[in-house]
Amino acid sequence: MPIRKIILAAAAAMALSTTACIETAPDTEGAVEEESELATCQLAPITRDISGDTPSPALSADNASACAVLNDHLASIAHIEAMMESEALDEGGVQ
Amino acid sequence: MIARSTALTALTACTALALSTAQTALADCLPAAERAQFERRLLALFRTSDLTIDQLETHAADRLGLGRFAPGAATAQTDEQRRVALAAAIADSLEDAAALHAGYDTQLAAIEETSRVPGGSSFPYRAAAADMATTYSEIERYARLAREAPTAAERDRYRRLRSQAFNQSRASASARSFVQTMLSGSPDPGAVLGEFWFNHFNVSTSKAGWAVVDYQKALRRRVCGTFREMLHASAKHPAMLMYLDNFRSTASAINENYGRELLELHTLGDDRLRYYRQQDVVGVARVLTGWGVGFARVDANTVRPQFAFYRSSHDPAAIRLFQGAPAGIVLNIPAAEVSGGVPRASAVSRGEMLLDYLAGHEATRANICRKLSVRFLGSVSSEVIQGCVANNIWGNDGDLGAVYRYLLTQPTLWSSAALQNKYKNPFELVVSAHRRTGLTRAKILNLAFIRNSLSAVAQLGLDVADVAPPTGYDDNNQWRSAGELLRWTPILFANLDVETLGLDVGGRILRGAALEQHVRAELATAAASANPILARRALGNRLAVEMLGVPATFTLAPLSIEDTFTQPDTLRAGGDQTVVRSFVETALAQRWFLKK
Numbered sequence: 001m002p003i004r005k006i007i008l009a010a011a012a013a014m015a016l017s018t019t020a021c022i023e024t025a026p027d028t029e030g031a032v033e034e035e036s037e038l039a040t041c042q043l044a045p046i047t048r049d050i051s052g053d054t055p056s057p058a059l060s061a062d063n064a065s066a067c068a069v070l071n072d073h074l075a076s077i078a079h080i081e082a083m084m085e086s087e088a089l090d091e092g093g094v095q
Numbered sequence: 096m097i098a099r100s101t102a103l104t105a106l107t108a109c110t111a112l113a114l115s116t117a118q119t120a121l122a123d124c125l126p127a128a129e130r131a132q133f134e135r136r137l138l139a140l141f142r143t144s145d146l147t148i149d150q151l152e153t154h155a156a157d158r159l160g161l162g163r164f165a166p167g168a169a170t171a172q173t174d175e176q177r178r179v180a181l182a183a184a185i186a187d188s189l190e191d192a193a194a195l196h197a198g199y200d201t202q203l204a205a206i207e208e209t210s211r212v213p214g215g216s217s218f219p220y221r222a223a224a225a226d227m228a229t230t231y232s233e234i235e236r237y238a239r240l241a242r243e244a245p246t247a248a249e250r251d252r253y254r255r256l257r258s259q260a261f262n263q264s265r266a267s268a269s270a271r272s273f274v275q276t277m278l279s280g281s282p283d284p285g286a287v288l289g290e291f292w293f294n295h296f297n298v299s300t301s302k303a304g305w306a307v308v309d310y311q312k313a314l315r316r317r318v319c320g321t322f323r324e325m326l327h328a329s330a331k332h333p334a335m336l337m338y339l340d341n342f343r344s345t346a347s348a349i350n351e352n353y354g355r356e357l358l359e360l361h362t363l364g365d366d367r368l369r370y371y372r373q374q375d376v377v378g379v380a381r382v383l384t385g386w387g388v389g390f391a392r393v394d395a396n397t398v399r400p401q402f403a404f405y406r407s408s409h410d411p412a413a414i415r416l417f418q419g420a421p422a423g424i425v426l427n428i429p430a431a432e433v434s435g436g437v438p439r440a441s442a443v444s445r446g447e448m449l450l451d452y453l454a455g456h457e458a459t460r461a462n463i464c465r466k467l468s469v470r471f472l473g474s475v476s477s478e479v480i481q482g483c484v485a486n487n488i489w490g491n492d493g494d495l496g497a498v499y500r501y502l503l504t505q506p507t508l509w510s511s512a513a514l515q516n517k518y519k520n521p522f523e524l525v526v527s528a529h530r531r532t533g534l535t536r537a538k539i540l541n542l543a544f545i546r547n548s549l550s551a552v553a554q555l556g557l558d559v560a561d562v563a564p565p566t567g568y569d570d571n572n573q574w575r576s577a578g579e580l581l582r583w584t585p586i587l588f589a590n591l592d593v594e595t596l597g598l599d600v601g602g603r604i605l606r607g608a609a610l611e612q613h614v615r616a617e618l619a620t621a622a623a624s625a626n627p628i629l630a631r632r633a634l635g636n637r638l639a640v641e642m643l644g645v646p647a648t649f650t651l652a653p654l655s656i657e658d659t660f661t662q663p664d665t666l667r668a669g670g671d672q673t674v675v676r677s678f679v680e681t682a683l684a685q686r687w688f689l690k691k
């Protein structure tokens with residue numbers, strides 16, 4: 001999934017530098033993001049508004065924030081999976 | 096890059112969320128207003144029970160705890176005094192059930208050994224007393240250093256350090272389970288309930304590693320709260336989110352693992368044909384998309400793993416659950432509020448609504464009541480379950496203290512029908528054997544002892560804190576097998592210490608060499624009696640009661656006693672085993688000890 005890889009590459013360094021506790025992150029914070037990252041954040045496949053219509057991926061402030069959230073989640077997933085892989089490869093160790 | 100102000104604002108809010116979770120007050124399993132009535136009911140049951148006080152005490156220790164301690168000094172109490180004391184002991188321990196016993200963790204964490212990894216930690220169980228952020232941060236720091244290492248040698252060094260830190264966090268979870276139960280009281284429903292709920296909401300250290308110690312504490316802290324609180328705590332904990340893969344579940348790539356076990360194991364029970372269908376497993380998983388693990392940077396050296404709701408990964412569509420099942424109780428989850436086509440952060444409440452529904456569901460009540468009934472009563476009766484699920488006991492959210500008090504005051508529990516009607520699992524076998532020999536705290540908090548004991552439990556078939564399947568280990572006589580007795584005795588006895596075992600002789604406690612001398616003197620007296628065989632048998636039964644706390648109604652197998660006492664010293668396990676040790680092994684290697 002090419003888009004996922006691009007997001008992961010951009011987000012790898014962010015994994016621990018930005019909070020991923022998004023539960024209470026305001027929806028309309030004025031996040032500033034580089035346009036290249038916004039362009040690669042594809043939200044349409046996973047979002048529908050209440051009317052059921054699929055919105056166009058407009059690069060609004062809301063979308064910028066949502067992209068950041070998505071990036072954080074993907075980074076979190078990648079991070080945990082990498083950890084699990086490392087731990088599975090470990091041999092021995094102190095018990 | 097996201098503006099720093101955004102990140103810090105969210106961090107502040109997340110900090111508040113995390114702290115509020117951690118500071119959940121300990122509820123009471125036995126509120127002060129209920130205590131007198133609870134003790135009176137227990138006492139009434141003890142007085143009318145068909146069990147002797149010896150049997151009641153042993154039964155309480157086995158069923159509401161991890162077995163009796165060695166008797167110690169004899170006391171001159173009447174049967175009624177002992178019944179009163181037992182009722183009070185049960186009430187005391189129930190009041191204390193949610194206590195975390197942080198002191199035990201501190202002592203465990205202070206155990207030192209020579210580190211196998213140069214520069215690594217010499218305290219293999221320090222994660223037992225550390226918070227999750229500290230444990231995780233150390234592992235992550237070594238991982239980062241390994242990634243950034245300029246040479247292969249340094250990379251390998253940091254990888255070894257990372258591996259050590261990770262394995263130490265895993266070992267700490269197992270060691271905690273063992274030490275907390277070894278040091279627990281008798282009876283001690285809190286220790287039993289801590290293990291019960293961890294097994295019910297099972298995770299394994301293989302997958303959830305550094306998060307398991309915190310998870311154990313999160314559950315134990317809530318054993319006297321409501322089932323709803325327990326369920327929320329489990330669902331949102333990084334350990335569970337990682338163990339059952341919900342951390343990776345998104346609206347475009349749904350992972351059903353947690354949703355399935357949430358319904359099948361944690362709440363409604365394995366009853367697919369009645370209350371839910373496969374489509375509901377998928378629906379539940381959809382509602383929980385975006386429930387993941389966040390890593391909040393606290394300071395330059397510390398990152399805190401915590402629950403995070405990733406709204407952009409959440410499926411916001413309205414959904415109607417459980418309508419296809421014959422006895423399904425429909426749950427309508429409204430569509431999430433969206434902003435710019437993306438769910439708002441408030442959409443996390445949809446998953447919380449689902450959990451609340453499941454916590455109060457009639458099938459959940461029955462499932463939990465049934466499991467607790469098996470745990471405490473060793474049986475299930477429709478009458479008992481009916482009472483347990485009723486609103487005046489379960490309440491709306493699952494009043495766990497009320498449920499425990501209800502089950503513990505069932506006449507069946509204190510009758511011969513429940514006496515020794517269950518088989519101990521390997522963990523209970525090892526712990527209860529050690530407790531019988533009167534081990535001191537210093538001997539328990541010993542690295543070799545802990546490792547050998549956990550190894551023994553694993554050899555008998557149970558990996559403490561690391562049971563792989565979500566079902567946890569069975570509490571329903573899974574451990575019973577024809578070969579069990581012969582199989583486990585050598586494993587258990589290899590690590591058994593009888594040096595701390597004592598016998599009250601005329602007010603003096605004899606141990607070690609003095610005890611050995613006394614027993615040999617008693618054997619010489621028996622040999623000189625009119626009927627040496629009967630005299631040795633009587634001595635064996637008396638020692639079993641006075642030294643090991645074996646119920647007086649139990650009679651040790653006479654042939655094994657005779658063999659033990661008449662065996663030449665040169666033939667006792669290499670020629671150096673004491674009579675006392677031979678006797679202890681004989682007494683414990685009998686069917687009564689396999690059961691509880």
